Amino acid sequence: MTLLSPKASLPLSARSCYQRSMVDLSALGDAILKGERAALARAITLAESRRADHREQAQALLSRLLPHTGKAIRVGITGVPGVGKSTTIDALGSYLTRQGHKVAVLAVDPSSTRSGGSILGDKTRMAQLAVDPNAYIRPSPSSGTLGGVAAKTRETMLLCEAAGFDVILVETVGVGQSETAVTDLTDFFLVLMLPNAGDELQGIKKGIIELADMLAVNKADGDGATAARAAAAQYKAALHILAPTSPLWSTPVVTISGLTGAGLDALWAKIEEHRARFEAKGLIAEKRRRQDVKWIWAMVQDRLQAKLRHDPALKARTPKLEAAVAAGEMAPTAAADEIAKALGL
Ligand SMILES: Nc1nc2c(ncn2[C@@H]2O[C@H](COP(=O)(O)OP(=O)(O)OP(=O)(O)O)[C@@H](O)[C@H]2O)c(=O)[nH]1
Ligand SMILES: [Mg+2]
Numbered sequence: 001m002t003l004l005s006p007k008a009s010l011p012l013s014a015r016s017c018y019q020r021s022m023v024d025l026s027a028l029g030d031a032i033l034k035g036e037r038a039a040l041a042r043a044i045t046l047a048e049s050r051r052a053d054h055r056e057q058a059q060a061l062l063s064r065l066l067p068h069t070g071k072a073i074r075v076g077i078t079g080v081p082g083v084g085k086s087t088t089i090d091a092l093g094s095y096l097t098r099q100g101h102k103v104a105v106l107a108v109d110p111s112s113t114r115s116g117g118s119i120l121g122d123k124t125r126m127a128q129l130a131v132d133p134n135a136y137i138r139p140s141p142s143s144g145t146l147g148g149v150a151a152k153t154r155e156t157m158l159l160c161e162a163a164g165f166d167v168i169l170v171e172t173v174g175v176g177q178s179e180t181a182v183t184d185l186t187d188f189f190l191v192l193m194l195p196n197a198g199d200e201l202q203g204i205k206k207g208i209i210e211l212a213d214m215l216a217v218n219k220a221d222g223d224g225a226t227a228a229r230a231a232a233a234q235y236k237a238a239l240h241i242l243a244p245t246s247p248l249w250s251t252p253v254v255t256i257s258g259l260t261g262a263g264l265d266a267l268w269a270k271i272e273e274h275r276a277r278f279e280a281k282g283l284i285a286e287k288r289r290r291q292d293v294k295w296i297w298a299m300v301q302d303r304l305q306a307k308l309r310h311d312p313a314l315k316a317r318t319p320k321l322e323a324a325v326a327a328g329e330m331a332p333t334a335a336a337d338e339i340a341k342a343l344g345l
Contacts, residue, residue, distance in 0.1 A: 025057060029064050035102075035164045037136065047155040048141045050306060062155060065162040070288070072104075072161045073275055074168045076182035078208075079192030084218040085171050086125035088192060088258030093126070093169060095264050097134040101167045104160035105129060107140040108153050108172040108182050136165060148302030150181035154295055157185065183211050184291050184298075187284055188271050193217045193235065195227035209242060212251055214270055220255035221262060228255045248277050307343060314342050 031039030047058040077085050093103040105126065129135040138160075141152040157168050170186055172178040183189050191212040209215075215235050220228030235253045244250040252270050256263035278284050308314055321338060324330035 025061050025064070029061055029162075032061075032065060032159060032163050033068060037163075040136070040159060040163045043159050044138060044156050047159065048152050050310070058155065062158060065159065069158040069161040072157075072166045072168045073188070073271065074157065074170070074186040075271060076170045076172065076179075076186035076189045077192065078172050078179050078182065078189070079218070080194065081173055083192045083194055084258040085173075085192055088216075088218060088256065088264075089169050089171060090126040090129050091258050091261045092264050092268065093135050093167075094128045094132060095261065095268065096167050097129075097132050101134070102165045103129070103132075103135045103167045103169060104157070104165040105135065105137045105169045105171065106153050106156055106160070107138070108146075108150050108170060108178050108185070109140040136160060136163075145302055145305050146177060146181055147298040148305065150178075150185060151295060151298040151302055154185055179208065179211055184294050187278075187287065188213045188274055190214050190216060190267075190271070193231065195219055195224050195231045209239065209251070210245060213245075213249065213274060214251060214267070215239075215253045216263075216267055217253070217255045218258055221257035221260050225255075248281065248283070249274060304343065308339075311342070314339065317342070 028039050028043060032043055043058065043061055046054045046061070049055065049058070077089060079085050089105055093105060096103050124130075126137060129137060138156055141149050141156075144152065153170065157170070160168060168186075170182050172182045179189075189211050191208055191214070193215055195217055215232075217228045217232045217235070232253045232255050239251055239253065254263055254267050254270065256267055258264075275284065278287075308318070318339060321330065321335040325332050325335050
């Protein structure tokens with residue numbers, strides 16, 4: 001049975017089930033548009049589900065809500081563990097809700113199973129936002145590939161936009177490839193740095209700078225203030241020798257304190273300035289369209305991986321193929337052929 005294209009020939013029970021589901025989806029959609037948090041949470045759970053029927057319903061809901069999405073500023077925030085991402089998001093998010101914004105905080109963390117959902121623990125580090133009626137904190141989907149997690153986070157982001165959230169902050173831990181996944185989701189990419197610059201400059205050389213739209217040296221408070229300023233000067237010098245990523249924008253370096261909130265107003269002003277400049281040239285919309293194209297492939301890859309992991313026949317067969325190849329009894333190409341065939345390729 002498909003929930004999307006009803007057939008008059010469906011048995012009565014299936015037809016009423018179809019109708020019931022449509023009523024639910026349309027009521028759910030309306031409730032989301034009204035900003036009802038329970039409805040939003042339910043829709044996100046549907047989108048994150050691995051069940052095919054849930055995914056179908058989530059897709060139907062998303063298609064319906066799509067015209068109501070896209071109005072938020074989408075900001076990715078990264079940095080090494082402990083740099084202060086959650087603390088800064090708590091302070092920045094609260095600053096923004098005080099300005100009348102509605103702020104959704106999402107996470108892309110493919111390793112969140114390791115710590116049992118790091119951002120959940122983070123809710124304690126986002127104590128202000130966690131109780132703020134104009135903020136919504138959602139942990140990273142707890143399973144799937146990085147591409148899959150990012151694809152689901154994108155759906156969550158769209159649902160939040162439909163529910164009226166006009167600022168989306170996506171936290172990702174600055175290790176591995178999750179930064180790239182987050183730049184494929186967001187309009188602006190903020191990299192938080194620690195004041196002790198030595199190692200961090202290495203991070204800059206390793207390529208994070210090509211992704212960053214702004215660097216913020218955090219923990220610029222108390223005894224750390226002087227070190228943070230010195231680090232910021234070093235980053236500025238390092239950035240100076242690199243070509244800007246866009247003729248419209250040279251990556252600013254600011255100092256902030258997530259703990260005291262110092263510098264967050266100036267930081268947000270820069271983000272708004274970036275948006276105004278890029279929007280005026282139609283570049284935000286263009287970037288989002290490119291991201292949409294990538295999104296297709298993230299979803300396709302995730303489904304292929306899911307099939308590999310969950311298809312009973314494949315699940316039973318792949319370890320045997322691996323063992324045969326490892327023992328030198330089978331050619332890798334033959335094993336790959338068999339798996340591809342089972343996947344219908
Ligand atoms: N002095 C000072 N401490 C800070 C600041 N921001 C964060 N911290 C402290 O640094 C520690 C780590 O902060 P978090 O916000 O959890 O860091 P995170 O980057 O989210 O860490 P992960 O989620 O584990 O990657 C905590 O003990 C914070 O209190 C700041 O601006 N100043
Ligand atoms: Mg954190």
